[in-house]
Structures are given as C-alpha cells and as structure tokens.
Amino acid sequence: MKHLIHTLNKAFDNRVRLGVMAVLMANESVSFNELKEALDLTDGNLASHVSALEKAGYVVVSKQFVGKKPNTTYAASSEGKSAFQEHLTALEKLLRGA
Amino acid sequence: MSRPATDPLAQLTEIRAIMERSSRFISLSGLSGVGAGVVALAGTAAGHWYLQQRYPNAGYLRLLQSTPQERELVLPYLLLLAVGMIGAALAVAFFFTLRRARRAGQPLWSALGRRLALSLFIPLAAGGLFCIALFLQGAVGLVVPGLLLFYGLALLNASKYTLDEIRWFGLTQIGLGLVAVLFPGFGLAFFALGFGLGHMGYGLLMYNRYERQ
Numbered sequence: 001m002k003h004l005i006h007t008l009n010k011a012f013d014n015r016v017r018l019g020v021m022a023v024l025m026a027n028e029s030v031s032f033n034e035l036k037e038a039l040d041l042t043d044g045n046l047a048s049h050v051s052a053l054e055k056a057g058y059v060v061v062s063k064q065f066v067g068k069k070p071n072t073t074y075a076a077s078s079e080g081k082s083a084f085q086e087h088l089t090a091l092e093k094l095l096r097g098a
Numbered sequence: 099m100s101r102p103a104t105d106p107l108a109q110l111t112e113i114r115a116i117m118e119r120s121s122r123f124i125s126l127s128g129l130s131g132v133g134a135g136v137v138a139l140a141g142t143a144a145g146h147w148y149l150q151q152r153y154p155n156a157g158y159l160r161l162l163q164s165t166p167q168e169r170e171l172v173l174p175y176l177l178l179l180a181v182g183m184i185g186a187a188l189a190v191a192f193f194f195t196l197r198r199a200r201r202a203g204q205p206l207w208s209a210l211g212r213r214l215a216l217s218l219f220i221p222l223a224a225g226g227l228f229c230i231a232l233f234l235q236g237a238v239g240l241v242v243p244g245l246l247l248f249y250g251l252a253l254l255n256a257s258k259y260t261l262d263e264i265r266w267f268g269l270t271q272i273g274l275g276l277v278a279v280l281f282p283g284f285g286l287a288f289f290a291l292g293f294g295l296g297h298m299g300y301g302l303l304m305y306n307r308y309e310r311q
Contacts, residue, residue, distance in 0.1 A: 015112070022113045026121035034209040038120040088113070091106040 008094075009087045011056050016041065016049040021084045024059065024076035031073050050074065058083055123214045123260045125199035125206065128309055131301020133190030138293035141183040146286055148175060158286050162238050169234060177230070198309065214259040221252035239282030246275030246292045261308070267300040 058080030153160035225248020253268030278288040
C-alpha cells in the first residue's frame with residue numbers, strides 16, 4: 001500500500017489546491033472571484049495556493065483589462081490537466097486496492 | 099479548508115462535488131417550470147379571448163389575414179400580454195429557485211447563475227425581436243413557431259450550465275416549433291402545448307427527480 005500513496009501528487013495534497021484544480025477542470029477559464037465563490041474561501045488563502053499551482057506550472061494566469069478594471073482569469077495548463085488526471089487515477093487505484 | 103485530504107474516497111467525493119457545483123447551476127426548481135406553464139396557459143386563454151372579442155367567430159385565424167394597419171392596432175395589446183407573461187413566469191421561477199437555493203445553502207446570483215441567465219437571454223431577446231418583425235411584416239403564422247424555435251435554441255444553449263433535462267426540454271421545443279410551421283392555423287394550440295404543457299411536464303419531471311423528499 002505504501003508505494004501507492006507515494007504516487008499521489010504532492011501538489012494536490014492540500015484541499016484548497018485540489019479544489020482549485022477541480023474547478024479549473026470543469027470550467028475553461030475562471031476569474032478570481034468565481035474561484036473564491038466556488039470554493040468558499042478568503043482572498044489571502046486562495047491567492048497563496050493559486051500562486052503555488054502557478055509556480056508548479058499547473059495553472060496559467062492571464063491578466064486583461066475590462067475597461068479600466070483589471071481582470072485576472074485562471075485556467076488549467078495541459079500539464080496541470082494531465083497531472084490532475086494522474087492524481088485521480090492514483091486515487092482510484094488506492095480505493096480499488098483497499 | 100487547509101487540512102490535508104489524504105482519504106482517497108473523501109478526496110474523490112469532494113472533487114466530484116466541486117466540479118459539479120462549479121460548472122452547473124443545480125438550484126433550478128422544477129416548480130418554476132410548473133408555474134411558468136400555468137402562466138403560459140392563462141396567457142394563451144387571455145390572447146384567445148381578446149382575439150375572439152376583436153374578430154368574432156374568427157379570432158386567431160383572422161389575424162393570419164390581417165392588414166398591416168390591423169396588426170399595428172393589436173400589437174400593443176399582444177406585446178403587453180407577452181411582457182406580462184414573461185414577467186409573471188420569471189417572478190414564479192425566481193421565487194421557487196430562490197427557495198431551493200436557500201434550502202441548499204447555495205448562492206442564487208453566483209457567477210454560474212449569471213452565465214446561465216446570459217446564455218438564455220441573448221438568443222431569447224434576438225428571437226423576441228425577430229418575431230415582432232415577422233408579425234409586423236405579415237408572417238403571423240410564423241410567429242409561434244419562431245418563438246418555440248428560439249426558446250428551444252436558448253434552452254439548448256443554456257443547458258450546458260444547468261441540469262440535463264433542460265437540454266431535452268430545448269430539443270422538444272425545437273421539434274415542436276418545426277412541426278408548428280406546418281400548421282399555421284393552430285398557432286395558439288402549439289403555444290399552449292409548448293409553453294404551457296411543455297413547461298409543466300418538464301417541471302414536474304425535474305421536481306420528481308430532484309426535489310420531492
């Protein structure tokens with residue numbers, strides 16, 4: 001069993017990061033506020049986890065202006081998508097083995 | 099939210115719930131549909147009654163052969179009726195959906211709710227304006243099929259953000275609209291069938307599936 005646990009991606013061992021990836025898998029591109037609403041989080045909590053995912057290369061951040069307002073949207077990168085899929089597969093394997 | 103989730107079953111369940119919640123507006127109440135259907139039937143009856151008063155013994159059929167001047171005279175009444183029906187149906191839908199969202203502890207005016215409303219109202223507004231133009235240009239028999247078609251397309255468009263039944267409801271309305279083109283004399287009957295019984299049928303179906311305890 002132990003070796004299976006190690007196949008789980010460390011980047012997703014936190015519920016917030018897992019939640020962010022889940023939202024980005026189900027939606028093409030999402031604003032910061034939409035993410036906050038979907039996961040019921042505070043600004044600071046979400047921001048640190050999103051930037052961790054961005055550093056890992058799993059999330060792509062794009063900043064545009066809507067009129068004069070800055071608008072930041074997030075999307076899952078292709079690496080992020082495949083890493084998340086692998087994570088799901090690992091979870092399923094764990095379940096089946098148990 | 100910061101404790102690590104190591105239990106795989108809990109993780110999978112949560113991922114599924116988040117993906118569902120973040121991509122589909124699931125608070126839509128089936129009772130909204132039933133209410134909208136009742137409004138549509140009442141509206142059809144009011145329209146029928148008005149046309150019978152105006153053109154005794156002919157009613158709707160007379161409207162199909164009306165002159166431009168006659169149509170301009172009845173348009174304000176028909177528009178008022180349509181706006182009243184849309185307003186009443188939206189109020190009923192809003193009431194039941196708000197009630198359901200509150201019970202489930204979900205926000206009604208979420209980003210998702212806004213996206214759903216926008217994807218519904220853009221084709222709907224285009225269809226409404228187009229049908230007014232059809233009416234004024236004398237293609238009265240195409241108005242009800244047009245309304246059904248555009249409503250069906252709007253539902254189909256919005257269905258990617260909400261429950262799957264809405265997609266089938268949209269396809270049903272599109273089919274009905276296409277059939278209605280073949281029977282121009284039965285516009286009111288098709289209106290009652292699509293907007294009245296259609297809403298009530300799908301509303302009850304959704305209520306039975308998701309809401310009845």
